[in-house]
Amino acid sequence: MVFVLFNTLTQRKEEFTLPAGRDVLYYTCGPTVHDYAHIGNFRTFVVQDVLKRWLEAGGHRVKHIMNITDVDEKTIERAARKKIPLASLTEKYEKVFFEDLDCLNIKRAESYPRVSDNIDKIAEMVAGLYEKGHAIRDKAGSYYFDINTFPDFGRLSGKTPHRKIRALMQREDYRAPKNFLLWKRCESDHGIKCFESQLGRGLPGWHIECASLATSFLGPTIDIHSGGLDLTFPHHENEIAEAEAYTGRRFARFWVHVEHLDVFGRKMSKSLGNFFTLRQIIKRGYDPRAIRFLYLQTHYRSKIAFDFNKLDDAQRAVFILDEVVNSLAEVEKYGANDYTDEIAKFKSGFSESMDDDLGTDRAATLFIVFLRDVNRVLVDKQLSNTAVKNIGDTINWAIDVFGLLEGCESQQ
RNA sequence: GCCAGGGUAGCCUAGGAGCGAGGCGGCAGACUGCAGAUCUGCUCUACAUGAGUGCGACUCUCAUCCCUGGCUCCA
Numbered sequence: 001m002v003f004v005l006f007n008t009l010t011q012r013k014e015e016f017t018l019p020a021g022r023d024v025l026y027y028t029c030g031p032t033v034h035d036y037a038h039i040g041n042f043r044t045f046v047v048q049d050v051l052k053r054w055l056e057a058g059g060h061r062v063k064h065i066m067n068i069t070d071v072d073e074k075t076i077e078r079a080a081r082k083k084i085p086l087a088s089l090t091e092k093y094e095k096v097f098f099e100d101l102d103c104l105n106i107k108r109a110e111s112y113p114r115v116s117d118n119i120d121k122i123a124e125m126v127a128g129l130y131e132k133g134h135a136i137r138d139k140a141g142s143y144y145f146d147i148n149t150f151p152d153f154g155r156l157s158g159k160t161p162h163r164k165i166r167a168l169m170q171r172e173d174y175r176a177p178k179n180f181l182l183w184k185r186c187e188s189d190h191g192i193k194c195f196e197s198q199l200g201r202g203l204p205g206w207h208i209e210c211a212s213l214a215t216s217f218l219g220p221t222i223d224i225h226s227g228g229l230d231l232t233f234p235h236h237e238n239e240i241a242e243a244e245a246y247t248g249r250r251f252a253r254f255w256v257h258v259e260h261l262d263v264f265g266r267k268m269s270k271s272l273g274n275f276f277t278l279r280q281i282i283k284r285g286y287d288p289r290a291i292r293f294l295y296l297q298t299h300y301r302s303k304i305a306f307d308f309n310k311l312d313d314a315q316r317a318v319f320i321l322d323e324v325v326n327s328l329a330e331v332e333k334y335g336a337n338d339y340t341d342e343i344a345k346f347k348s349g350f351s352e353s354m355d356d357d358l359g360t361d362r363a364a365t366l367f368i369v370f371l372r373d374v375n376r377v378l379v380d381k382q383l384s385n386t387a388v389k390n391i392g393d394t395i396n397w398a399i400d401v402f403g404l405l406e407g408c409e410s411q412q
Numbered sequence: 413g414c415c416a417g418g419g420u421a422g423c424c425u426a427g428g429a430g431c432g433a434g435g436c437g438g439c440a441g442a443c444u445g446c447a448g449a450u451c452u453g454c455u456c457u458a459c460a461u462g463a464g465u466g467c468g469a470c471u472c473u474c475a476u477c478c479c480u481g482g483c484u485c486c487a
Contacts, residue, residue, distance in 0.1 A: 028487095029487075030487095031487080032486090037487080038487090040486095040487065041486090041487045042487080043487070044487040045487075047487095050485095058424085060430090071483090088484085098467095099431090157415090157483090158414095158415065158416095159414085159483085160416085180484095188460095227487065228486075228487025229416095229482080229487080230482075230483095230485090230486050230487065231486080231487070232482095233483075233484095234484075235486090257487095258479095258487070259417090260481080260486095261487090262480090262481080265480075265481090266481085267481075267486085268487095269480085269485090269486060269487090270485090270486075270487065272485070297425085298425090301417090301418080302418095303417080303418095303480085304479075306425090309423080309424075309436075309437095310424070310425095310436095312436085313424080313435070313436065316435095316436090318447085319449060319450085319481070320450080322449095323449070323450065327450095330436085334414075354416095354427090361425090361426075362426075362427095365426070365434075365435090369434085372451095374452075375451075376452095379450085379451060
């Protein structure tokens with residue numbers, strides 16, 4: 001069986017291969033812990049979780065690293081506004097984030113390195129880029145990546161580094177029109193968090209933290225790097241430039257980007273104010289598994305137009321699942337139907353869909369249909385002893401791939 | 413402007429050259445103390461427009477119209 005995955009870098013589906021016996025090196029961009037994450041954010045994390053589960057179901061071991069951004073403008077601003085220490089803000093929302101992950105039954109990564117714990121590594125990378133001539137330093141002591149020294153810049157996002165980039169990069173972070181921030185010098189500490197490092201007192205740029213954490217925890221070349229679609233540019237584009245300029249090696253083999261979840265016709269986002277948190281959804285009485293299932297009912301490269309009718313549908317599917325699982329456990333009278341063909345057909349159809357660029361949408365449909373059919377034959381009491389056992393195993397297999405075990409109770 | 417993705421019965425979606433679309437909703441029935449869930453049956457029988465290539469297109473090609481999203485913060 002061949003697993004193919006769409007690679008943003010090449011804009012096409014490619015077979016996912018790996019030298020025998022090696023772990024899959026998997027890096028996903030984690031949250032900035034300044035607030036509750038919303039259900040749009042969690043779509044990405046759930047898809048990434050299912051990707052990991054499918055790789056594992058295929059016999060791979062996956063070494064997964066996800067960063068925690070606990071130092072950046074947003075966290076610093078927010079802590080300052082609330083007049084609380086930065087750490088107490090980020091600790092709170094980091095805890096909340098992990099609770100939500102558990103609630104959604106998202107498997108834990110191998111490690112969740114915090115930016116604040118890895119300043120030295122990041123500073124070292126910046127210093128290295130400077131030595132190699134890929135960075136420029138201004139009079140104040142801030143460092144910027146010089147994209148003129150990286151000819152491949154723009155390849156991932158398909159943007160050419162000419163007029164477009166120039167137009168895009170006008171913020172103050174981009175000292176010269178084409179460059180982006182690596183390390184921001186900060187002198188005083190009045191309410192602002194600054195770190196001591198070999199570069200002096202300052203704060204790391206956003207892109208360099210992922211480039212640094214990914215390469216230092218997983219090595220110069222990772223197999224899969226994933227994030228939300230909106231990270232393609234500039235975040236991932238910049239990461240590639242930093243990492244490849246620094247290591248001289250290819251940074252990531254596969255880039256996997258997850259589409260957005262829309263609501264009221266717009267991308268769900270904090271700045272638009274049109275978001276729901278996981279907690280709000282649960283408070284309305286929904287099973288977290290319903291949200292998971294809702295995510296998986298749409299292919300990860302398509303937008304989901306979120307609405308509560310769809311969530312109701314997904315909730316219903318989860319009920320049917322529970323119903324069938326319970327009924328299977330209570331079967332007392334057996335028939336002669338081994339159900340062999342139906343089980344085999346479902347398993348191969350499900351696998352085939354998943355192998356084709358993680359087709360959870362088709363797999364989900366097949367799963368529902370399978371459950372309905374099983375439910376029907378259960379009523380007729382036709383199933384044999386073996387059938388009941390095999391169906392149970394098959395359902396558990398699908399539950400495991402989709403991660404539909406109950407994470408948290410519908411507590412608020 | 414650039415890039416991407418769409419237009420499928422009341423709504424939401426899947427499809428792929430020929431074969432009964434699926435779910436929701438609606439209607440009826442079974443089950444049930446009621447309700448929900450579940451089960452059965454019924455309802456509805458669609459693919460933006462124009463042209464082209466096919467024996468044959470909703471499905472391929474080329475146009476056209478319309479819609480949506482992204483593009484220096486963002487999963």
